[in-house]
Amino acid sequence: MAKGIDVSSYQGNMNWEQAKNEIDFAIIRCGFGGNLTSQDDNKYARNTEECKRFNIPYGVYLYSYATTIEEADSEVEHTLRLIKGKKIEYPIFLDVESEVQKKLPLETLNDIVYHYCQRMEEAGYYVGIYANLDWFVNRLNSPKLDKFDHWLAQWSSEPTYTKPFGMWQYTSKLTISGIDGFVDGDIAYKDYPKLIREKGLNHLNDKEPSRKFKVGDNVLFTGTLYKDSYGNGPGQSRSNLKAIISRVNNQANATKPYNINNGLGWVSENDLALITGNELSVGDNVTIIAPGRASKDGSGKIAWGIGYKRKVLSIDTKAQYPYRIGNETGTTGYYQANALKKL
Numbered sequence: 001m002a003k004g005i006d007v008s009s010y011q012g013n014m015n016w017e018q019a020k021n022e023i024d025f026a027i028i029r030c031g032f033g034g035n036l037t038s039q040d041d042n043k044y045a046r047n048t049e050e051c052k053r054f055n056i057p058y059g060v061y062l063y064s065y066a067t068t069i070e071e072a073d074s075e076v077e078h079t080l081r082l083i084k085g086k087k088i089e090y091p092i093f094l095d096v097e098s099e100v101q102k103k104l105p106l107e108t109l110n111d112i113v114y115h116y117c118q119r120m121e122e123a124g125y126y127v128g129i130y131a132n133l134d135w136f137v138n139r140l141n142s143p144k145l146d147k148f149d150h151w152l153a154q155w156s157s158e159p160t161y162t163k164p165f166g167m168w169q170y171t172s173k174l175t176i177s178g179i180d181g182f183v184d185g186d187i188a189y190k191d192y193p194k195l196i197r198e199k200g201l202n203h204l205n206d207k208e209p210s211r212k213f214k215v216g217d218n219v220l221f222t223g224t225l226y227k228d229s230y231g232n233g234p235g236q237s238r239s240n241l242k243a244i245i246s247r248v249n250n251q252a253n254a255t256k257p258y259n260i261n262n263g264l265g266w267v268s269e270n271d272l273a274l275i276t277g278n279e280l281s282v283g284d285n286v287t288i289i290a291p292g293r294a295s296k297d298g299s300g301k302i303a304w305g306i307g308y309k310r311k312v313l314s315i316d317t318k319a320q321y322p323y324r325i326g327n328e329t330g331t332t333g334y335y336q337a338n339a340l341k342k343l
Contacts, residue, residue: 001187001188001189002024002025002187002188002191003023003024003025003185003186003187003188004023004024004025004026004027004185004186004187004188005019005023005026005027005174005176005179005183005184005185005186006026006027006028006029006061006169006183006184006186007026007027007028007029007043007047007179007183007184008028008029008041008043009029009041009042009043009044011043011179011180011181011183012043012180013043013046014047014178014179014180015177015178015179016047016050016051016053016054016056016178017054017178018177018178019056019176019177019178019179020054020055020056021177022176022177023056023176024057024188025056025057025058025059025089025090025186025188025192026047026051026056026057026058026059027058027059027060027061027090027093027151027186028041028044028047028048028051028058028059028060028061029041029044029060029061029062029063029095030044030060030061030062030078030079030082030083031044031062031063031078031079031082032062032063032064032065033063033064033065033066033074033075033078034065034066034071034074034075034078035074035075035077035078035081036078039078040078040082044082048086052087057089057090057192057193058088058089058090059088059089059090059091059092059093059192060079060082060083060086060088060090060092060093061092061093061094061095061130062075062078062079062092062093062094062095063095063097063098064094064095064096064098064101064112064113064116065098065100065101066101066112066116067100067101067104067108067112068112069111069112069115071112072112072113072115072116072119073115073119075094075116076116076119076120076123079092079120080120080123083125087204088125088202088204089192089193089196089197089202089204090188090192090193090196091125091126091127091128091149091151091166091167091192091196092120092125092126092127092128092202093127093128093129093130093151094113094116094117094120094127094128094129094130095130095131096109096113096129096130096131096135096140097130097131097132097135102139106139106141106142107142109139109140110139110140110141110142110144110145113129113140113145114142114144114145117129117145117148119247121249121251122229122247122248122249122250122251122254123248123249123250124201124202124203124249124250124251125201125202125203126149126192126195126196126199126201126202127148127149128148128149128150128151128166128167129145129148129149129150129151130151130153130169131150131151131152131153132152132153132154133152133153133154133159133160133161136150136152136161136163137161146163146164149165149166149167149190150163150164150165150166150167151165151166151167151168151169151186152165152167152168152169153169154168154169154170155169155170155171155172156170165189166188166189166190166192167186167187167188167189167190168186168187168189169184169185169186170185170186170187171184171185172184172185200251200252201251203250211248211250211257211258211269212269212272213245213248213258213269213272213274214245214248215245215246215247215248216244216245217244217245217274218242218243218244218274218275218279219242219243219244219245219258219260219272219273219274219275220240220241220242220243220272220273220274220275220315220317220322221238221240221241221242221243221260221267221271221272221317222238222239222240222241222271222315222316222317222318223237223238223267223268223270223271223317223318224236224237224267224271225237225238225260225264225265225266225267226256226265226266226267227265227266228256228266229249229251229254229255229256229257229258229259229266230253230254230255230256231255231256235265236265240281240282240315240317241260242275242279243260243261243264244260244261244262245258245259245260246259246260246261246262246263247259249266255268256268257269258272270318271317271318272317273315273317273318273322273337274337275337279342280312280315280323280337280340280342281312281315282312282313282314282315283311283312284311284312284342284343285309285310285311285342285343286309286310286311286312286325286340286341286342286343287307287308287309287340287341287343288304288305288306288307288308288310288325288332288335288339288340289306289339289340289341290306290335290338290339291303291304291305291306291339292305292321292323292325292332292333292334292335292336292339293320293321293333293334293335294333294334295321295334296316296319296320296321296322296324296334297319297320297321298320298321303332303333303334303335304333305325305332305333308332309343310325310326310327310332311325311326311327312324312325312340313325313326313331319334320336321333321334321335321336322334322336322337323335323336323337323340325340
C-alpha cells in the first residue's frame, strides 16, 4: 500500500522537494476536455518535471467533458499529446464527474468512457477511471467498464464500494509540507510501477517506435479483417484495398495492431504495404525510375529497367518488392512503390 496525493493548477507552485518526504506517489492533472492547448493544466509541465527531478513516481488524469464519441476522441488526443515521452509509472485516469455528463443517458455515458479507455489501452497505456461512489454505483455501472482500474473518491474513514478498485481518494483535506492549504489524499493498493513494467505498458521499456506504420499512412491491404486487434472475430478478406491507418494498438500482444478506414477492421502488419503517392493498381502504366529485384522477396539479380515504360502486372502486398512490372513479352522485375512513377 502506497500513500500519495493528486494535484492540479489549484495547488500553485508547490514545493516538491518538501512534499517528497511525505508521499510515495502523485497523480497530476494534465488538462481538461478536448485537445486544445488552452485546456492544458498550466502547472502540468512544472509538476511532472519536478516529480522527475525528485524521483517521485506519478500518474496522470484528464478531467472529462466529453458528451459524444467524437469529443472522447479529442480527449484521447489531448491526453496522448501531453504524456508523450514522459516516464509515467502510475495509471492514466479519466476523471468523470462533470455536470454535462451527468445529464447524459447512462448507456451513452458508459460508451464514451469505454471508448476513451479502450483507445488509451490501444495506445499502450495502463488506464483507469476516477469517479466518486455515487457515480460508480449509479452511473458508471456497466459491466464493460469493470475491466478498467477504478480510482474511488469517497471521503470517509473506510470505503464502501463493493466492486474492485485499485486506488482510494480518502480525503480532500490532507495537509503536507510544500503545499499551501489542503490537497487530496490517496491510497494505492497495487504496486503500480511494478505492475505497469511487468505488463510492458506506458512505454516505459520502449527503445524505438514499436510499429512500422502510423496513423494517417496510406496503405494497400490484402488479407483478413478482424473484429479487434487481438485476432478475434475474423471477418471479410479483401484484396488490394486502398486504406488509411486510423488507429494503432502499441501493446506487444496485439497481433492485428492496425485499424483501417475508421473501423472497417483490424489487420496485420504483414498484410499492408505503404503507398507513397503513386497509388498503383494492376494495369496502371508506369515509368521505372529506380532499380528493383529479380524476385519479389528481394533475392536474385538487380532489375534495372530505369526509363522503361511498363505496366503493373500484379501486386503482392506481403512482398518486400510488391509490384510485378512488365509488358506482353514478360516480366521486367519486381519493384517498390518509390521506384515507379505512374503515367
